Amino acid sequence: MLIKLAWRNLWRNKLRTSIMLSAMVFGLIGVVTMMGFMTGMYGNMIDNAIAWKTSDLQVHNRQYVDNPELKLLIHSPEKITEALASMPEVKAWSSRFLVDGMVASARSSRGIRINGVDIDDEAKVTPLASKLVAGSWLPVEGRHPVLVSQKTADRLKLRLGSKVVLTFSNVDKDVTGAAFRVAGIFKTPSTGFDDGNLYVRRGDLMKLAGLDGVHEIAVVLHQTENRFSNEAALKVKQRLDAESSNQANRIRDWQQIQPMLATIISQIGVSNAIVLAIFMLAMGFGIINIMLMSVFERTREFGVLMAVGMQKHKVFTLIILETGLLGVTGGLLGVFSASILVNILQITGIELGAMAEGVGALGVDTTLYPQVSVLEYCSTFATVIIVSLLAALYPARQILKLSPVGAMAEKH
Amino acid sequence: MLIKLAWRNLWRQKRRTLLTACALSLALILSLVMRSTQEGSYANNIENNARFSTGLIQLQHPEFAETQSIDDLLPQSDAFIDIAKQLPDVERVLPRIESFSLAAAADKSKGVMVLGVMPELEDDYSGIASKLVAGEFLKQDDKQVLIGQGLAEYFELDVGDEIVLYGQGYRGQTAAGLYTIKGILHFPISGLDNQLVYMPLPLAQTLFSTDKQVTAWVLHTRELSQIEQTVNQLQQAYTEQAQSLGFKGQVNVRDWKALSPEMAQQIAMDKAGGIFMMYLLYGVVGFGLFATILMMTLERQREFGVMLATGLLRPKLLALVMLESSFISLLGIVFGLLVATPILVWFNLHPIQLTGETAQLMLDMGWEPIIPMMLAPWLFIDQILIVLVLMLLCLIYPLWRVYHLDLVTALKGGDHAH
Numbered sequence: 120m121l122i123k124l125a126w127r128n129l130w131r132n133k134l135r136t137s138i139m140l141s142a143m144v145f146g147l148i149g150v151v152t153m154m155g156f157m158t159g160m161y162g163n164m165i166d167n168a169i170a171w172k173t174s175d176l177q178v179h180n181r182q183y184v185d186n187p188e189l190k191l192l193i194h195s196p197e198k199i200t201e202a203l204a205s206m207p208e209v210k211a212w213s214s215r216f217l218v219d220g221m222v223a224s225a226r227s228s229r230g231i232r233i234n235g236v237d238i239d240d241e242a243k244v245t246p247l248a249s250k251l252v253a254g255s256w257l258p259v260e261g262r263h264p265v266l267v268s269q270k271t272a273d274r275l276k277l278r279l280g281s282k283v284v285l286t287f288s289n290v291d292k293d294v295t296g297a298a299f300r301v302a303g304i305f306k307t308p309s310t311g312f313d314d315g316n317l318y319v320r321r322g323d324l325m326k327l328a329g330l331d332g333v334h335e336i337a338v339v340l341h342q343t344e345n346r347f348s349n350e351a352a353l354k355v356k357q358r359l360d361a362e363s364s365n366q367a368n369r370i371r372d373w374q375q376i377q378p379m380l381a382t383i384i385s386q387i388g389v390s391n392a393i394v395l396a397i398f399m400l401a402m403g404f405g406i407i408n409i410m411l412m413s414v415f416e417r418t419r420e421f422g423v424l425m426a427v428g429m430q431k432h433k434v435f436t437l438i439i440l441e442t443g444l445l446g447v448t449g450g451l452l453g454v455f456s457a458s459i460l461v462n463i464l465q466i467t468g469i470e471l472g473a474m475a476e477g478v479g480a481l482g483v484d485t486t487l488y489p490q491v492s493v494l495e496y497c498s499t500f501a502t503v504i505i506v507s508l509l510a511a512l513y514p515a516r517q518i519l520k521l522s523p524v525g526a527m528a529e530k531h
Numbered sequence: 532m533l534i535k536l537a538w539r540n541l542w543r544q545k546r547r548t549l550l551t552a553c554a555l556s557l558a559l560i561l562s563l564v565m566r567s568t569q570e571g572s573y574a575n576n577i578e579n580n581a582r583f584s585t586g587l588i589q590l591q592h593p594e595f596a597e598t599q600s601i602d603d604l605l606p607q608s609d610a611f612i613d614i615a616k617q618l619p620d621v622e623r624v625l626p627r628i629e630s631f632s633l634a635a636a637a638d639k640s641k642g643v644m645v646l647g648v649m650p651e652l653e654d655d656y657s658g659i660a661s662k663l664v665a666g667e668f669l670k671q672d673d674k675q676v677l678i679g680q681g682l683a684e685y686f687e688l689d690v691g692d693e694i695v696l697y698g699q700g701y702r703g704q705t706a707a708g709l710y711t712i713k714g715i716l717h718f719p720i721s722g723l724d725n726q727l728v729y730m731p732l733p734l735a736q737t738l739f740s741t742d743k744q745v746t747a748w749v750l751h752t753r754e755l756s757q758i759e760q761t762v763n764q765l766q767q768a769y770t771e772q773a774q775s776l777g778f779k780g781q782v783n784v785r786d787w788k789a790l791s792p793e794m795a796q797q798i799a800m801d802k803a804g805g806i807f808m809m810y811l812l813y814g815v816v817g818f819g820l821f822a823t824i825l826m827m828t829l830e831r832q833r834e835f836g837v838m839l840a841t842g843l844l845r846p847k848l849l850a851l852v853m854l855e856s857s858f859i860s861l862l863g864i865v866f867g868l869l870v871a872t873p874i875l876v877w878f879n880l881h882p883i884q885l886t887g888e889t890a891q892l893m894l895d896m897g898w899e900p901i902i903p904m905m906l907a908p909w910l911f912i913d914q915i916l917i918v919l920v921l922m923l924l925c926l927i928y929p930l931w932r933v934y935h936l937d938l939v940t941a942l943k944g945g946d947h948a949h
Binding site for chain 2: 138153186188218220222229273276288292294383385386394397400405411412416474476
């Protein structure tokens with residue numbers, strides 16, 4: 120009964136209610152898109168970081184992490200790979216031999232990390248083999264093939280088949296080097312990564328360095344539902360830790376390798392909440408204002424209602440209900456239209472091509488897809504309703520302060 | 532007369548006026564604080580990046596941008612740089628050599644960036660000497676080097692230890708040398724901190740066998756806002772005068788946006804996000820303002836009818852409505868500015884220093900973890916203009932309604948009568 124009355128009251132001034140509803144729809148579309156954009160961007164950044172840089176887990180020599188020396192190899196890597204092979208959730212792993220050195224062409228030179236990889240294993244761990252701009256993945260045959268990034272290729276003026284010289288100090292502390300031929304050119308979403316990495320075969324690199332072994336084992340797991348969680352990685356880490364008793368190796372999950380990623384995840388929620396709060400504040404002001412107008416126009420009417428015996432708390436409930444219904448309608452319309460827009464953008468994507476270098480430095484793809492979870496839609500909707508109800512308190516109180524006689528005598 | 536009337540009308544609905552003004556000022560305060568924080572940190576980052584890394588403008592060999600090769604050089608002669616010095620806005624010029632080389636110490640090696648500079652000039656420009664964590668700063672004729680703290684940690688080196696540089700010099704010559712470390716620098720840009728070897732320019736020129744040549748002339752201008760103009764002047768000056776000075780080839784003039792496109796674009800992106808949010812906020816508040824102004828006119832149809840009937844001209848009535856709305860907007864602006872200005876002034880003088888995880892995050896992204904706010908008149912003017920435009924937009928429909936007010940229905944109480 121009261122609900123019906125409230126609903127009708129709401130539509131007595133169609134224009135005003137429509138304005139407020141438009142404000143809500145406008146605001147919600149904006150806020151939800153913005154939140155989706157931010158989540159999409161950070162989610163993409165994390166996805167890319169895991170796919171290209173950290174994988175789910177990495178194993179190193181305990182000392183290597185702080186002090187990347189050539190000699191600090193992983194202790195008995197076969198045992199670790201055996202253990203990994205026995206775990207069903209592990210998708211693939213790659214053993215790498217790493218050296219920091221220089222890459223030089225006749226034209227110029229750069230400092231770079233030389234990744235010595237096993238061809239088949241690496242192709243399963245990172246999307247590298249499938250993201251080549253030119254050429255092919257490292258061949259099994261052939262003398263000293265190398266994979267360089269597009270950025271390095273531009274800097275050093277390299278083409279497929281060009282010769283580059285890699286120099287670094289070997290295990291005897293002598294500067295050593297050899298000529299490599301460019302077999303392929305790759306491009307990852309992260310310009311920083313592209314700037315600092317190139318790939319050769321592990322066997323070639325170990326021969327030059329005069330040392331056999333593995334510096335890093337990168338492990339990827341099968342996709343889990345929540346990609347912001349490192350739970351699966353932690354479980355695998357625990358089992359690996361249990362198997363090797365002497366703690367000579369250190370196993371880190373992606374949040375440990377890049378603490379920045381964990382920080383970002385914790386900040387997405389906070390920054391989205393701040394954005395939402397600011398808009399709700401602005402919207403709250405609007406609702407208070409609209410309801411105040413609507414209530415004061417009807418002071419006399421409320422006086423009459425009270426005089427004929429309607430209890431005060433019912434009048435109060437009526438006003439709260441009106442605002443609540445306004446909130447529900449606005450929230451539903453807003454969230455619905457926002458979800459339509461987000462879904463469209465999820466198909467088309469948001470093109471950031473003009474900002475390629477800027478997003479590249481953040482490790483983000485140039486086409487972004489906003490992401491809004493069902494939970495976020497729900498919490499946004501809930502916030503709208505809570506804010507409308509809170510906003511109703513002030514106008515409702517104003518009416519309750521009046522006596523029926525005073526209210527009836529009110530002119531405007 | 533009209534003004535007095537408008538002012539009084541405003542206070543017939545005290546709460547509504549105040550609430551609308553409050554909503555406006557809230558939007559204004561939030562937007563102003565947000566924008567000034569954004570602009571403040573951009574300016575800070577540009578300035579930092581310029582002083583410690585690229586400078587605001589660089590003169591380079593046309594090929595250098597792409598190759599960063601030690602073969603693509605400019606002369607280090609007075610005749611060459613005097614052309615730039617003559618421009619009024621160029622404040623200082625610094626010659627630099629920037630190249631890459633393999634560094635080795637103990638049994639580790641790493642590719643590093645070698646920066647050959649004029650130590651006194653650089654210190655004067657960026658105060659880099661104060662970033663020393665150990666040892667002493669360089670002198671121009673030193674045969675020693677400084678290294679970044681990150682690099683020192685990587686190699687486990689201390690002051691007095693030696694480091695080997697081995698790389699490619701001018702026109703394919705071998706560039707190799709053994710240097711004592713005179714000091715360790717904490718370089719404020721973390722990407723560089725991990726790979727920087729800092730040495731006097733003459734020493735770098737000997738290492739790379741370049742003679743009196745540099746990879747870049749770094750210029751600093753007096754005004755950040757004048758850069759575009761200065762770049763144009765430089766381009767013109769060098770195309771015209773290079774030939775006559777016997778300098779072969781051309782000079783590439785690059786500003787900080789070209790030198791660090793990543794930063795320029797991240798700033799652009801961040802700015803776009805902020806502005807989007809600002810308009811959204813004003814949009815939401817705008818609907819509220821629209822509702823208020825519309826109600827203010829529709830409720831009073833009868834009153835307007837009487838006024839028109841007793842001889843008030845329609846343009847005057849419109850002026851009255853506009854004045855009332857302007858008063859609301861002005862109230863909002865004044866109130867907003869009164870609250871926002873002290874906040875901005877305070878944080879402009881005492882920038883927020885971030886700590887903990889967020890600070891680390893910013894450092895990792897290459898930003899300094901402080902939030903300075905910018906105080907610039909255009910920021911304020913922008914906000915005020917937005918409020919005024921918003922008000923004009925909100926006025927269109929109500930004014931149209933008032934202008935086409937039908938006198939008879941209005942006198943009966945309008946189509947809005949209860």
